Amino acid sequence: MTMFQNSAIMDGQSTGPDQLSAVFSALGDPTRRAILLRLVEGDRTVAELHAPFAMSQPAISRHLKVLEAAGLISRRRRATARLSHLEAAPLGEATAWLARYQAFWDGRFQQLDALLAALQAPPPSPASEPAVEG
Amino acid sequence: MGKTVISAPPGVPFVDITREFEAPREVVFRAWTEPDLIVQWLGPRKYHMEIERWDARDGGAYRYVHVDDAGNAHGFHGVFHGAPTPEAMVQTFEYEGAPGHVSLDSLVLEEHDGRTVARLHSVYQSVADRDAMVEAGMGEGVTEGFERLDELVGRLVPVA
Numbered sequence: 001m002t003m004f005q006n007s008a009i010m011d012g013q014s015t016g017p018d019q020l021s022a023v024f025s026a027l028g029d030p031t032r033r034a035i036l037l038r039l040v041e042g043d044r045t046v047a048e049l050h051a052p053f054a055m056s057q058p059a060i061s062r063h064l065k066v067l068e069a070a071g072l073i074s075r076r077r078r079a080t081a082r083l084s085h086l087e088a089a090p091l092g093e094a095t096a097w098l099a100r101y102q103a104f105w106d107g108r109f110q111q112l113d114a115l116l117a118a119l120q121a122p123p124p125s126p127a128s129e130p131a132v133e134g
Numbered sequence: 135m136g137k138t139v140i141s142a143p144p145g146v147p148f149v150d151i152t153r154e155f156e157a158p159r160e161v162v163f164r165a166w167t168e169p170d171l172i173v174q175w176l177g178p179r180k181y182h183m184e185i186e187r188w189d190a191r192d193g194g195a196y197r198y199v200h201v202d203d204a205g206n207a208h209g210f211h212g213v214f215h216g217a218p219t220p221e222a223m224v225q226t227f228e229y230e231g232a233p234g235h236v237s238l239d240s241l242v243l244e245e246h247d248g249r250t251v252a253r254l255h256s257v258y259q260s261v262a263d264r265d266a267m268v269e270a271g272m273g274e275g276v277t278e279g280f281e282r283l284d285e286l287v288g289r290l291v292p293v294a
């Protein structure tokens with residue numbers, strides 16, 4: 001999404017919009033989320049990751065390719081097995097992305113809170129007149 | 135202080151924002167539709183917000199600009215659909231730095247016990263548009279929340 005790169009509003013960051021889209025797209029599948037949870041425990045082979053699921057092993061491999069393309073896992077060979085490893089950074093960046101958006105709207109609504117309080121505050125009462133004696 | 139709840143699920147092109155305010159609905163509605171009130175809260179602090187046009191009626195156009203200290207101006211504009219009411223306000227929204235990527239925003243206000251819940255639903259033309267808009271432009275928000283907290287206390291009119 002290059003149209004935002006010239007925006008003076010955009011702060012510099014290493015994760016571009018396309019990478020974030022890939023991360024969110026990868027996370028938008030329950031099987032892939034379950035695979036990531038499993039990898040929190042440590043690196044696993046394709047066969048180990050396949051075990052809990054009813055789908056075929058090639059289907060699991062397709063999910064692993066999506067996760068790898070999004071940068072959420074890295075893969076390496078150990079003898080005849082292929083091990084998947086959880087990469088935490090993209091997940092952290094995706095969380096930070098939403099946190100910034102959250103902070104933006106928190107700021108706007110806190111300003112609105114102040115305005116609403118001012119709009120509802122009672123007008124100052126007139127100073128009471130001293131009683132005039134006879 | 136209310137808690138802003140934001141939902142931007144993966145793979146769908148919309149964002150939902152929910153927030154409760156300590157005010158009756160008619161006051162919140164005024165703050166959201168009257169231009170001299172909107173400028174007091176909608177702009178990020180480091181920008182000066184100018185409203186060029188604000189015709190909050192069916193088919194009416196709006197345009198406002200955020201200007202930073204260096205004089206860079208960021209324009210936003212759109213059109214209201216249907217006469218805005220506290221039950222429903224619908225408008226298009228376009229950031230002029232990304233022309234053609236228009237979102238459809240709707241606001242619903244619900245009052246309970248003198249407090250009002252605002253629900254904002256923004257729909258983008260694609261998931262990529264949604265992700266890009268959320269990412270661009272929110273970088274300075276992090277410290278603002280705390281600054282705004284200070285300002286909240288300062289602006290409250292003391293009870294006589």
